[in-house]
Amino acid sequence: MPTAEGGPRTLYDKVFQDHIVDERLDGTILLYIDRHLVHEVTSPQAFEGLKAAGRKVRRPDCTLATTDHNVPTTSRKNLKNIETFVEEEDSRLQCMTLEDNVKDFGITYFGLGDKRQGIVHIIGPEQGFTLPGTTVVCGDSHTSTHGAFGALAFGIGTSEVEHVLATQTLITKRSKNMRIQVDGELATGVSSKDIILHAIGQIGTAGGTGAVIEFCGSAIEALSMEARMSICNMSIEGGARAGMVAPDQVTFEYLRDRPLAPKYGSDEWNKAVSYWKTLKSDPGAKYDIDVFIDAKDITPSVTWGTSPEDVVPITGSVPDPEMFATAEKKAAGYRMLEYMGLTAGTSMEDIVLDKVFIGSCTNARIEDLRAAAAVVKGRKVAANIKRAMIVPGSGLVKERAEAEGLDKIFTEAGFEWREAGCSMCLGMNPDILSPKERCASTSNRNFEGRQGAGGRTHLVSPVTAAACAIVGKLADVRKLGDRNATPRRASPPPMEVKAHVDERVETDDDDEREIIGDQPEDNNSHTNTIAPRTSAGLPKFTVLKGIAAPMDRANVDTDAIIPKQFLKTIKRTGLGSALFFALRFNHDGSEKPDFVLNQERYRKSKILVVTGPNFGCGSSREHAPWALLDFGIKCVIAPSYADIFFNNTFKNGMLPIAITNKADLDAIATEARAGKEIEVDLSNQVINDASGKKICSFDVEEFRKHCLVNGLDDIGLTMQMEEKINAFEKRMTQNTPWLNGSGYLKRDKSGKLAAKAVPVPKTNRGDVIKEPLEW
Numbered sequence: 141m142p143t144a145e146g147g148p149r150t151l152y153d154k155v156f157q158d159h160i161v162d163e164r165l166d167g168t169i170l171l172y173i174d175r176h177l178v179h180e181v182t183s184p185q186a187f188e189g190l191k192a193a194g195r196k197v198r199r200p201d202c203t204l205a206t207t208d209h210n211v212p213t214t215s216r217k218n219l220k221n222i223e224t225f226v227e228e229e230d231s232r233l234q235c236m237t238l239e240d241n242v243k244d245f246g247i248t249y250f251g252l253g254d255k256r257q258g259i260v261h262i263i264g265p266e267q268g269f270t271l272p273g274t275t276v277v278c279g280d281s282h283t284s285t286h287g288a289f290g291a292l293a294f295g296i297g298t299s300e301v302e303h304v305l306a307t308q309t310l311i312t313k314r315s316k317n318m319r320i321q322v323d324g325e326l327a328t329g330v331s332s333k334d335i336i337l338h339a340i341g342q343i344g345t346a347g348g349t350g351a352v353i354e355f356c357g358s359a360i361e362a363l364s365m366e367a368r369m370s371i372c373n374m375s376i377e378g379g380a381r382a383g384m385v386a387p388d389q390v391t392f393e394y395l396r397d398r399p400l401a402p403k404y405g406s407d408e409w410n411k412a413v414s415y416w417k418t419l420k421s422d423p424g425a426k427y428d429i430d431v432f433i434d435a436k437d438i439t440p441s442v443t444w445g446t447s448p449e450d451v452v453p454i455t456g457s458v459p460d461p462e463m464f465a466t467a468e469k470k471a472a473g474y475r476m477l478e479y480m481g482l483t484a485g486t487s488m489e490d491i492v493l494d495k496v497f498i499g500s501c502t503n504a505r506i507e508d509l510r511a512a513a514a515v516v517k518g519r520k521v522a523a524n525i526k527r528a529m530i531v532p533g534s535g536l537v538k539e540r541a542e543a544e545g546l547d548k549i550f551t552e553a554g555f556e557w558r559e560a561g562c563s564m565c566l567g568m569n570p571d572i573l574s575p576k577e578r579c580a581s582t583s584n585r586n587f588e589g590r591q592g593a594g595g596r597t598h599l600v601s602p603v604t605a606a607a608c609a610i611v612g613k614l615a616d617v618r619k620l621g622d623r624n625a626t627p628r629r630a631s632p633p634p635m636e637v638k639a640h641v642d643e644r645v646e647t648d649d650d651d652e653r654e655i656i657g658d659q660p661e662d663n664n665s666h667t668n669t670i671a672p673r674t675s676a677g678l679p680k681f682t683v684l685k686g687i688a689a690p691m692d693r694a695n696v697d698t699d700a701i702i703p704k705q706f707l708k709t710i711k712r713t714g715l716g717s718a719l720f721f722a723l724r725f726n727h728d729g730s731e732k733p734d735f736v737l738n739q740e741r742y743r744k745s746k747i748l749v750v751t752g753p754n755f756g757c758g759s760s761r762e763h764a765p766w767a768l769l770d771f772g773i774k775c776v777i778a779p780s781y782a783d784i785f786f787n788n789t790f791k792n793g794m795l796p797i798a799i800t801n802k803a804d805l806d807a808i809a810t811e812a813r814a815g816k817e818i819e820v821d822l823s824n825q826v827i828n829d830a831s832g833k834k835i836c837s838f839d840v841e842e843f844r845k846h847c848l849v850n851g852l853d854d855i856g857l858t859m860q861m862e863e864k865i866n867a868f869e870k871r872m873t874q875n876t877p878w879l880n881g882s883g884y885l886k887r888d889k890s891g892k893l894a895a896k897a898v899p900v901p902k903t904n905r906g907d908v909i910k911e912p913l914e915w
């Protein structure tokens with residue numbers, strides 16, 4: 141929370157403070173954003189909003205776009221353009237829409253024909269776009285990755301993407317400070333992925349809610365940048381929106397000669413490094429939450445359930461839900477075992493696998509591939525493994541790995557060597573698990589259906605995944621001998637950046653495609669009773685009276701609220717039929733009669749009453765509130781929420797109410813279970829029963845209430861702050877000139893774009909475009 145003026149400050153306090161454009165009395169802050177990464181899934185509706193309102197992108201020079209989620213990872217040797225390359229229609233439309241938008245708005249873009257294309261959280265750091273002390277956002281929850289540089293980096297929803305595009309700022313509040321200190325030396329076979337899995341196992345998926353986690357201690361200091369990125373990446377799985385590590389010599393070495401970092405050895409570089417060196421927490425700085433972990437307590441770790449907090453050591457066994465503390469946890473535990481097809485007491489190392497996936501923004505960097513290759517070298521993938529995939533995080537990672545011969549090591553062992561993209565991390569492209577298939581995965585989420593409907597995911601580190609592929613079961617890498625990689629300190633030197641790729645790299649790929657088995661038919665009618673957001677503003681929210689549907693679940697993730705196959709839309713509307721898809725429908729499309737929203741009296745619910753905590757955790761997809769809204773639900777009542785979901789609802793004129801008092805929540809749930817209406821009166825901040833009798837009151841932040849009650853479009857409000865934003869940018873140009881222009885769209889000394897922004901190079905649609913980049 142706010143530190144006393146002049147008192148010792150944390151790293152987070154410093155970076156946050158340096159980006160305040162304006163602060164209101166109620167603590168609402170307008171925060172300047174230095175770096176904005178954009179991908180195809182969460183941007184179409186934002187650009188559409190800009191177009192509808194006739195707005196421009198304020199800082200194309202601080203914005204970088206790529207396609208990653210939808211792209212096939214098959215060989216690109218015959219790539220002509222994205223239109224012919226992406227077979228699946230909705231995926232293609234999303235990719236092409238991004239290409240249109242980057243052209244229309246003059247934004248730098250790495251398309252499939254460019255080796256710099258890759259997962260957005262891999263390419264930002266790789267290019268030096270991510271720098272210490274910056275604020276970095278993206279319409280993607282794993283933006284937390286970039287915090288490894290001492291940046292304040294967090295995921296935002298699509299409405300906020302639009303806000304940043306238009307204003308280069310965000311409306312936000314201060315977060316709590318949390319510290320996770322890991323001291324000591326990591327044992328052989330234990331990597332940074334195990335640190336973060338272990339930490340999430342300790343704090344739980346809501347442990348960091350409302351906080352920014354600073355990772356520190358001797359074990360973190362000893363890690364390379366790549367390893368630090370894996371840790372910050374999964375801060376979101378620990379409930380925190382952001383994770384940070386103080387920049388140090390390891391950081392500066394990593395940034396040396398990166399294309400978009402200040403030129404090494406120049407005055408600008410030296411000035412930047414002096415500033416970066418100040419970015420550490422002051423002695424005596426206060427943290428709201430403190431966690432200490434002894435590195436020697438960390439073993440190679442693996443998840444057994446469907447939440448990233450369900451972590452056990454690889455030497456452990458499947459826990460017995462009977463031993464869990466509460467009735468709710470027991471019930472959830474049994475459900476997870478059923479979904480995962482596991483029996484309590486089974487040794488983890490006895491669990492037989494079908495697939496292995498090494499990739500994702502958590503673990504698809506060169507160091508991850510090197511570590512996995514060291515385990516795999518000279519060995520063969522076990523016969524029972526149907527598919528073992530290596531998906532490099534970017535074209536440059538792939539190129540580097542090939543230069544080092546890693547691709548050969550993998551393919552000789554029986555792995556597939558793929559092209560860059562998100563791939564089977566969430567399977568928006570053709571890489572998916574079939575129902576009941578079991579996968580050891582280096583990704584970050586093991587939610588139900590995450591890698592494919594009915595698929596079963598065990599989260600592990602790259603070396604553990606490699607060992608799993610060799611053994612055919614979940615495996616302890618330490619038992620394969622001593623060549624498993626331990627974390628490295630030195631980051632590899634920057635990868636050589638060549639111009640665009642027209643010569644395609646040959647691969648052994650056989651262009652195998654899987655049928656998208658979990659692509660449902662969207663044949664249900666939508667209730668869509670509520671007008672969606674328009675750039676002109678939102679429908680006002682004052683009093684809402686209606687049926688409230690009860691839901692007795694904890695940690696309802698946004699993948700459960702709306703699975704990935706529905707994220708391929710470029711519209712905000714029409715998602716009501718996809719709401720809670722896997723919970724609501726059987727595989728044949730018929731309804732599951734037990735699910736609350738399928739019961740007659742709840743079909744027209746306007747309110748959702750959730751009795752378990754941490755509603756909306758996981759992904760930043762604004763599709764979750766859009767689906768609720770389209771179904772007709774405009775208000776959610778729950779004990780607590782994940783931060784990004786909470787924000788996203790307000791941006792759509794919806795009201796999420798946190799009721800922490802159990803008796804009050806029980807009273808509301810009782811009305812809901814009885815099928816009675818309840819009344820949410822925002823103006824007076826009370827919840828009444830159907831007769832108008834007060835059940836309880838609730839809190840809501842002043843500014844958010846003001847916007848809801850008046851139906852205000854906050855982009856319009858922020859644009860009225862133009863003068864303050866200009867003044868901020870002027871100061872920024874003086875103090876941190878290296879943040880202007882990012883090397884490709886140059887600015888002059890006054891901060892103005894020196895030349896007209898030229899959109900990137902190849903849009904893969906046949907445009908002949910002059911290379912606008914200077915590197």
Ligand SMILES: CC(C)[C@H](C(=O)O)[C@@H](O)C(=O)O
Pocket residue numbers: 181182209279280281282295566707758759760761762
């Ligand atoms: C598509 C995007 C919104 C999402 C996220 O925010 O995390 C995705 O990257 C994911 O990992 O689920």
Ligand code: SF4
Pocket residue numbers: 208209259261280282500501502561562565566583584
């Ligand atoms: S978590 Fe997976 S889907 Fe999300 S950005 Fe990372 S790789 Fe892509």
